[in-house]
Amino acid sequence: MPDAKAPEVRMGVVRSRTDIDDEGHFYEYYDIEFFVGDARHKLQMLPKDFTAAKAEEAVKKRAAELIAVQGKKVVL
Numbered sequence: 001m002p003d004a005k006a007p008e009v010r011m012g013v014v015r016s017r018t019d020i021d022d023e024g025h026f027y028e029y030y031d032i033e034f035f036v037g038d039a040r041h042k043l044q045m046l047p048k049d050f051t052a053a054k055a056e057e058a059v060k061k062r063a064a065e066l067i068a069v070q071g072k073k074v075v076l
Contacts (some may be wrong), residue, residue, distance in 0.1 A: 007037035007070070009063040014055065016047075034059045036066050 011037030020026050021047050032043045043058050 006067055008035075009059070009067075010035045011056065011059055012040075017044075030055070032059060034063065036063050041066065067074075 012035060014033070015031045016028060017028055017031050018028050028047055030045045030047065030050050032045060034043070036040055041062065043055075043062055045055060045058065
């Protein structure tokens with residue numbers, strides 16, 4: 001039976017990144033690092049959509065999705 005205590009979720013560093021799309025255009029985004037227990041994860045947000053509150057909400061939502069499947073047995 002999975003542990004009833006949910007793992008700790010911690011936000012890490014937010015980094016500004018630049019990438020190039022398939023059409024050769026450069027775009028900037030923020031890489032938002034977070035940890036669920038000891039596992040590292042990340043999300044991406046465009047600068048126009050980024051605020052600290054929105055980043056925190058996105059991390060909470062994604063972490064909840066990850067925690068929901070943790071420890072589940074998948075039958076094939």
